[in-house]
Amino acid sequence: MADSDQDTVNDPLRVAVIGLGYFGARHAQVYATHPAAKLVAVCDVDAALGERVAAETGAAAYADFAAMLARGDVDAVSVCMPDRLHEEAAVAVAGADKAMLLEKPLAHEAAAARRIVQAVEAAGTRLMVGHILRFDPRYVQVYEASAPEAIGEIVHVRAERTGIRATAARLGARTSILFYMGVHDIDAMQWVARSRIAQVFARKREVLGTGNEDSLFAVVTFENGAIGAIAYSWAWPDGLTNGYRAALEIVGTRSAAYMTCADQGFYTVGDTSISGGDTHLWPSINGRIVGDLADEIDHFIRATRSGAPYVQAYAEALDAIPVLDALARSAESGQPVEVDRG
Numbered sequence: 001m002a003d004s005d006q007d008t009v010n011d012p013l014r015v016a017v018i019g020l021g022y023f024g025a026r027h028a029q030v031y032a033t034h035p036a037a038k039l040v041a042v043c044d045v046d047a048a049l050g051e052r053v054a055a056e057t058g059a060a061a062y063a064d065f066a067a068m069l070a071r072g073d074v075d076a077v078s079v080c081m082p083d084r085l086h087e088e089a090a091v092a093v094a095g096a097d098k099a100m101l102l103e104k105p106l107a108h109e110a111a112a113a114r115r116i117v118q119a120v121e122a123a124g125t126r127l128m129v130g131h132i133l134r135f136d137p138r139y140v141q142v143y144e145a146s147a148p149e150a151i152g153e154i155v156h157v158r159a160e161r162t163g164i165r166a167t168a169a170r171l172g173a174r175t176s177i178l179f180y181m182g183v184h185d186i187d188a189m190q191w192v193a194r195s196r197i198a199q200v201f202a203r204k205r206e207v208l209g210t211g212n213e214d215s216l217f218a219v220v221t222f223e224n225g226a227i228g229a230i231a232y233s234w235a236w237p238d239g240l241t242n243g244y245r246a247a248l249e250i251v252g253t254r255s256a257a258y259m260t261c262a263d264q265g266f267y268t269v270g271d272t273s274i275s276g277g278d279t280h281l282w283p284s285i286n287g288r289i290v291g292d293l294a295d296e297i298d299h300f301i302r303a304t305r306s307g308a309p310y311v312q313a314y315a316e317a318l319d320a321i322p323v324l325d326a327l328a329r330s331a332e333s334g335q336p337v338e339v340d341r342g
């Protein structure tokens with residue numbers, strides 16, 4: 001039977017969400033309205049938050065993920081904990097033999113990422129990492145347009161991701177510009193280049209006092225010889241329309257492709273102000289979250305139920321993490337750093 005909004009399937013994937021903050025609450029909403037999923041449990045150490053999301057979605061609330069994972073009726077789990085805390089929950093989910101949608105980055109450092117992958121492989125469970133750009137129509141079309149037969153030899157890849165100070169201040173030292181934002185572009189660059197980053201040289205500035213990097217720029221070299229440039233910033237004033245901008249370009253000997261999302265095509269205007277709205281990431285439209293996040297979770301549900309491969313093998317998500325380690329080391333030392341993939 002084809003899944004549709006009208007047809008709730010008889011054997012839905014029974015799912016749970018760990019971490020119900022900014023993103024986990026959205027995962028929970030998407031599952032709660034998906035016809036092929038049933039949200040059975042949600043968990044957050046903030047018990048009041050857990051109770052609230054449970055009341056909104058009809059799931060059972062837990063404050064301890066070990067107790068939640070002991071339930072016999074959970075098939076799959078989204079892990080939406082802060083970046084630095086992924087390992088403990090991810091290893092527990094794998095150990096409990098559940099399929100897992102683990103928010104990006106796989107982990108905040110390569111050693112932890114490898115331990116998560118080892119736990120998944122030891123348990124023989126399934127893992128998808130939430131690299132949402134793999135579901136963004138613009139990024140996917142850059143990937144398709146940069147097939148070797150179309151683009152020729154790659155000359156360069158360039159990525160930009162710009163956010164606002166309020167985001168950096170909200171997240172503070174819980175994360176880093178590298179693993180909260182940067183991993184998106186590292187994954188996208190290696191994906192479209194069909195090659196891994198081998199060496200990096202980074203510089204950063206920290207003057208705004210948000211507890212996070214303000215800007216971090218890097219020049220990188222790929223294993224296939226292409227060069228790349230990355231510009232990350234959380235230094236923009238909070239008035240930046242939509243709160244972020246991103247871009248990706250790839251230039252080859254035969255053709256080039258690029259995307260930009262400086263403009264999402266919707267604005268509200270006051271006498272002295274203009275602001276934008278989300279038209280593609282996770283907007284709530286007609287009572288349902290739609291866009292890239294909904295497509296990512298829809299894919300996770302369908303592929304987990306059918307046994308089909310996830311669009312991204314977790315090995316590619318793992319490949320991004322040592323690049324983050326190298327960027328951090330280069331930004332600290334001021335020296336070029338080789339990516340260490342163990």
Ligand SMILES: NC(=O)c1ccc[n+]([C@@H]2O[C@H](COP(=O)([O-])OP(=O)(O)OC[C@H]3O[C@@H](n4cnc5c(N)ncnc54)[C@H](O)[C@@H]3O)[C@@H](O)[C@H]2O)c1
Binds near residue numbers: 018023
């Ligand atoms: N794909 C994207 O575009 C995107 C966007 C935002 C966030 N994310 C990712 O989602 C994850 C969560 O980010 P966020 O912004 O929602 O963070 P957040 O800080 O808003 O939420 C994290 C939640 O986890 C809870 N938590 C902490 N320890 C816990 C524990 N032991 N058990 C249960 N709950 C616990 C916290 O109480 C909090 O509610 C991060 O990995 C982040 O990188 C991805």
